[in-house]
Amino acid sequence: MARVKASTEREQWSGQTGFIIAAIGSAVGLGNIWRFPGVAYENGGGAFLVPYVIALLVIGIPVLLLDYSLGHRFRGSAPTVFRRVTRRAESLGWFQVGISIVIILYYTVIIAWSLSFVWFSVRQTWGDDAATFFTRDFLRKADQPGIGFDVVPGVLWPLIGVWVVVLVVLALGVQKGLERSNIIFLPMLVVLFAALVVRALFLDGAAEGLDALFTPDWSALLHPGVWVAAVAQIFFSLSIAFGIMITYSSYLKRRSNLTSSGLVVAFSNSSFEILAGIGVFATLGFMAHQQGIEVSELQGLTGPTLSFSTFPQIISAMPGGGFFGVLFFLSLTVAGLTSLLSLLQVVSAAFQEKFGWDAKQAALRVGAVAAVVSTVLFSTTTALYVLDAFDKWANEVGVITSAVVMTILVAWRLRMLPQLRWHLNQVSSTRVGPWWQYVVGVLVPLVLGYMLVSGVWTLITEGYEGYPLWFRLVFGWGAVAFMVVFAVIMTRIRWVKNPDDFVPWPPLPSGGLTKSGDRS
Template sequence: MARAKTSTEREQWSGQTGFILAAIGSAVGLGNIWRFPGVAYENGGGAFLVPYVIALLVIGIPVLFFDYALGHRFRGSAPTVFRRLTRRAEALGWFQVGISIVIILYYTVIIAWALSFVWFSVEQTWGDDAAGFFTNDFLRTSAEPGIGLDVVPGVFWPLVGTWVVTLGILALGVQKGLERSNVIFLPLLVVLFAALVVRALFLDGATDGLNAFFTPDWSALLHPGVWIAAVAHIFFSLSIAFGIMVTYSSYLKRRSNLTSSGLVVAFSNSSFEILAGVGVFATLGFMAHQQGVGVDDLEGLTGPTLSFSTFPQIISAMPGGSFFGVLFFLSLAVAGLTSLLSLLQVVSAAFQEKFGWDPRQAALRVGGIAAVISILLFSTTTALHVLDVLDKWANEVGVITSAVVMTALVAWRLRLLPQLRWHLNAVSSTRIGVWWVYVVGVVVPLVIGYMLVSGVWMLITEGYDGYPLWFRLVFGWGAIAFMVVFAVIMTKVRWAKDPDDFVPWPPLPEGGLTTKEVRS
């Protein structure tokens, strides 16, 4: 019989609190600040909170528990965990690592932009044309999408600095690097953003913005697209189904309260999103008041446009705008950094376990290569176009594909959901019923499978945002092809230490789970 590994053979969080802070730090990222308010506004305003909450409870939290159970029971990075389920599934783990690699490449540059705008906010460097400053003066964005070689110094150096800091934290390992950084950065983020929201609520027109955000358009609930948008956002927001929470939960001690921790993480993340929506739309209400228009008439309510074009305009118009700008862009940078670290850890952990490297070796070798590629791609004049396409395909094709395959594999092919539910209940104070098996095994793969098919069909038939076919093939479908090829190649590489030399803990009852244990 294979020897059970002791918990001291791999890094661990210092305790439950360290894990919760790191998991919340991963979930709370750029999407909470610039994506959620816009998605909610475009999909029924206050009415969107109905499908959002339902998606959180019915799909988000069950899949979060699913990730936790996999990582905690099988104690490894994504490739290690899926290899321990069945040898053929290792490639799925490397596919998830490939998703993280692609996202890392462009996620880092957004943090670099935010750090630059912290400085720009002091003197309001963008002048009277914030949108023109961002795209033309700061990024020097080319008129047409392409593969640029013209380096923009104002982006290059902040990007280099961002990579140096993140790789330094990564090299310190789980406790000294990830955990300590989140203990510092997450409370800092809450304080910064809370101060920003309080300031926004006292602006002229803030009430109009809040009314636009919360006033429900109940007819929107009749559109399937609104419900799909809610499910899609929950996946992206909670960092589920592409290796992050599998990896993070694998560093928990054997006796850890998984389900209670998951509930804290999920509701903390959603609470921050609501807070972000309040702050963003109170500020947009001020902007509409200044221009003498309705909030409905404003443009640029989501993504980079919201953060780097719309908000600078608001900062220029408001009393004490420089201070507000520093708060906003520092919050954006900190939120991005905590999420970036979790993405990097997915990659680092996988290579550590495959090749027997320590955290410093993984940070320098794998992180160093990623840094060079990121800097070459995203410090040039075509960065904004490349970022837009990579983000679309990585999230809406890569992440959703991963979610469909992993839930269908574990539920339908391996039939391990009863065992994973038993594991969650064995180590947690909040027990989950048999309903969880049917949600993760039936509802989730069918719902997100539909999302995947419809999303891919639209990308094939309608294209995306006017980008030429060759550009979508290179940076969109090319990114997906990279994930697949990377997964196939890495699966064939020999492990430094046999990952199959492992026995899950706690051991299953002798003779396996009884019918009563499966159904209760």
């Protein structure tokens, strides 16, 4: 079959800046605000920054550049890219799309909660017991995990509203939708959260909160679990290995500075995480001061409990709490939206290329189905249990499996790392040395393989959160099974336009490459 160059009709970012803003918007999400502070606190405080920075430099950035090189060289969504790498790898791309679908289903409802709490903050609707208000009055949480049919109207309508907004943005395409929305949302997020942090630093007890976050417990560095936690945090917060950065980089122009962009995105994401830690723990210090206890005695320092139970209690106790609450929950909403849009684009782009749809068709067809499923699952009284299971298995089994398979495939089965390193160096001002191949090909699969095996073993032998076996099978392992079955089915469906009619650019040198990725 004749091989021709890729069509020039593919959508593109308006320029390097648009891509960087969108990539930062994807990386900066809910996990930066509610996950990083708690993970840091539980794993050595200030000492955690040591493995965190090492994980960023040694694992996070190299894998981010792997995603960039694949997406930019092979110009497509995750399934298209892996199909062009080798026909047998297409299913890996669809597996990554499946991960994004699972995350999208529950991520949307968290944004809907945040949006509701913006309004609740004005009048501090939660009263004297924010934790009870969140679970009993707002979510109407069932006593036991299960399959719920009781719809909660207070969750249903904001959830529908969020879906309408994101599907409209998605239908507008890359430049008019994704890029423009991120140009609005990301600066808004930075301004809102910066104002929140400044306010938090002037609260009584803020210094004690910062001491709790940054005082190093150097003995924690001797525990392997702390290093695993650092890798996990970097990995999840950078949006790598499940199709987002592959898809985003595919919309870059051919002459694009990939390595410099990667460094900007990675360090911007980590800077925001540290900023979030400062703001959150300054605020927790105030709460501990009000109660006359140590910060270490507070409960609920991470996840939904931090955002929707602990923070409302703080808002009620502080001067000007209503305004502070609006800032916090608007920040949470905006951070969630920028990440959600990137997840949706992974799915939309894959279906557009497989079936020849345009952005509007993909938004209406795929997005509408996802919206219905999300609404059915997460507007009921059992939503919090299902969300918890989806999140655990999607991230700690799905994403890590994807990363391990991807690095082994590219490094050992196909031996493509020299070509990808050469590609990065051809289009970038900052060159990548041979060390990158050893990190991606050896260190990353070893570290992530250990995380995967130990994590799966723990889930099998110890369960999770006391959930019954049937619930873990349906909503935990069932989510992973969906990813696998979805990947198999989508791979077997014929492409409307053959993705193999493609020649990567720039062409490899006629003399070939050495094992280190240099010209022969």
